[in-house]
Amino acid sequence: MFTIPCMIGNTRFEKAMIDLGASINVMSYSIYASLKPGPLNKTGVVIQLADRSNAYPKGVVEDVLVQVNDLVFPADFYVLDMENGDQTAPILLGRPFLKTSKTKIDVHSGTLTMEFDGEIIKFNIYDAMKYPGDDNPVYSIDVIDSLAQEVFELDGKDGLEVAISKHLETENEELVLSTDLQEIVAALNNFPKLQQSGNVSYIALPVSNGRPLPSVLQAPIPDLKPLPSHLKYVFLGDRGTLPVIISNKLSALQEEKLVQILKEHQTAIGWTIADIKGISPTTCMHRILLEEGAKPSRQPQRRLNPPIMDVVKKEILKLLEVGVIYPISDSNWVSPVQVVPKKTGITVVKNQNDELVPTRIQNGWRVCIDYRKLNAVTRKDHFPLPFIDQMLERLAGHSYYCFLDGYSGYFQIAIAPEDQEKTTFTCPFGTFAYRRMPFGLCNAPATFQSSSLFDDEERGKTKINKMDTSIK
Numbered sequence: 001m002f003t004i005p006c007m008i009g010n011t012r013f014e015k016a017m018i019d020l021g022a023s024i025n026v027m028s029y030s031i032y033a034s035l036k037p038g039p040l041n042k043t044g045v046v047i048q049l050a051d052r053s054n055a056y057p058k059g060v061v062e063d064v065l066v067q068v069n070d071l072v073f074p075a076d077f078y079v080l081d082m083e084n085g086d087q088t089a090p091i092l093l094g095r096p097f098l099k100t101s102k103t104k105i106d107v108h109s110g111t112l113t114m115e116f117d118g119e120i121i122k123f124n125i126y127d128a129m130k131y132p133g134d135d136n137p138v139y140s141i142d143v144i145d146s147l148a149q150e151v152f153e154l155d156g157k158d159g160l161e162v163a164i165s166k167h168l169e170t171e172n173e174e175l176v177l178s179t180d181l182q183e184i185v186a187a188l189n190n191f192p193k194l195q196q197s198g199n200v201s202y203i204a205l206p207v208s209n210g211r212p213l214p215s216v217l218q219a220p221i222p223d224l225k226p227l228p229s230h231l232k233y234v235f236l237g238d239r240g241t242l243p244v245i246i247s248n249k250l251s252a253l254q255e256e257k258l259v260q261i262l263k264e265h266q267t268a269i270g271w272t273i274a275d276i277k278g279i280s281p282t283t284c285m286h287r288i289l290l291e292e293g294a295k296p297s298r299q300p301q302r303r304l305n306p307p308i309m310d311v312v313k314k315e316i317l318k319l320l321e322v323g324v325i326y327p328i329s330d331s332n333w334v335s336p337v338q339v340v341p342k343k344t345g346i347t348v349v350k351n352q353n354d355e356l357v358p359t360r361i362q363n364g365w366r367v368c369i370d371y372r373k374l375n376a377v378t379r380k381d382h383f384p385l386p387f388i389d390q391m392l393e394r395l396a397g398h399s400y401y402c403f404l405d406g407y408s409g410y411f412q413i414a415i416a417p418e419d420q421e422k423t424t425f426t427c428p429f430g431t432f433a434y435r436r437m438p439f440g441l442c443n444a445p446a447t448f449q450s451s452s453l454f455d456d457e458e459r460g461k462t463k464i465n466k467m468d469t470s471i472k
Helices: 029-035 095-100 144-152 159-169 179-190 252-264 306-321 372-376 388-395 417-423 444-450
Strands: 002-008 011-018 025-028 059-068 071-080 091-093 104-106 111-116 119-124 231-235 243-247 325-327 335-350 356-369 402-405 425-427 430-434 462-465 468-471
Touching: 002 091, 011 029, 025 029, 029 071, 071 095, 071 111, 243 252, 306 325, 306 335, 306 356, 306 430, 417 430
Parallel strands: 011 091, 025 071, 335 425
Antiparallel strands: 002 011, 002 059, 025 091, 059 071, 104 111, 111 119, 231 243, 325 430, 335 356, 402 468, 425 430, 462 468
16 A cells, blocks of 8 residues: 545645555545535445445546546546544545556656656655554553452362352352452443454345336336447337347338237246246256265355456346345355456457457446366266357258357256255345256256257257357
8 A cells, every 4th residue: 555645726735645456436525515516325335344344435426527637638537425533544545546547656766657648747655655654553452350369269279160169159148349350340340342243244135115116017228339330229118118239221011010919828928037938947957966085165256356246146136036146044054246247249449559459348237157176076067069161051041040158048947946056146135046057067058959848840940059049
């Protein structure tokens, strides 16, 4: 950690803390109240501190201008109630600010640099590391042993015997404490109580409003994203609801016929997870068979920064509402949550050599479960998966080719009741297990591929490969 001087508005802070381990910028509420840099927006983020305790910010203030020497950087601050003391930094600048200011730390030369529009400022890191300046005094009390000797009269006797005998003798008597002892007890009771660290505490989830209805009964608000020039949206519902993407090169008659067919079979299309009907367990069910001698594994939850924690919270609430997961507290198998970037779509950008290269766009996050320890002791299903050339051969000689992306296709398949506890995962909101087959299980692709969804005649028209469907 380092400290640097900065200014917000007309107020100068001599020791604003720079913390490489902080995933957010923090401002004390007293500073916010005095500066009033902008409106305080509500946020559902819960901040986990270094001692694993939780703090609840009053809100977030956006686009606060922070001046460091002659450079000015915008930053978003989470506002917290913090103690105001001589050793407390009122401003904490985390990794988002360091990224905006292009901060570089050169240990060899002992400099910390920030850059904006080609202008660079430097700090001496050894001067910046002089925080805090003084340590608060710490005192110890050396009277415990003498008090215990006086009150319990051990005098070399067996401690357990004395404790039991004295308890039986004085069970109905009121213990009279000396004046000195009463003063010491009163002083100890006035000290603030320390919260225990290291214990796992879960964050309460809001109460659900009930199971969501299918989209054909309660249409969701569409989140329309920009499309390439050869595609366009059409809507199967009223007032611009239930969107589907089609080619804009279809004739008016072709588009009319396609939309009519889609409207007739709109219950087969998934807009939300509530539209998933699932496959009958008598047709297909996923089982998790373990190797002989497999030992259960209970892994602790992993720390998540506030933005990622909000992503996990939304995913947990979504899956709980539709019954895909359920709370569990006594499983022998516990796996941690892992959130990874979700990249969809391709755009063209310039690289360092000023060349145009295709690049995938990250426009979301995918919540996964780290089942590596469970998969390591799971008996593998060697059901063959088709190769891409086999898929292409089946499409040869046909006039039309349509590619469908299955919506949460794995959730169509139930997990055997006796194996559901093995899918237990932990996160800051509790421990949960899956009723439906999730991503990450080693035999999930084989189970999905081997499921008997169509009879032989339909298989001649439709070919299923994992989550994607090719129709000819």
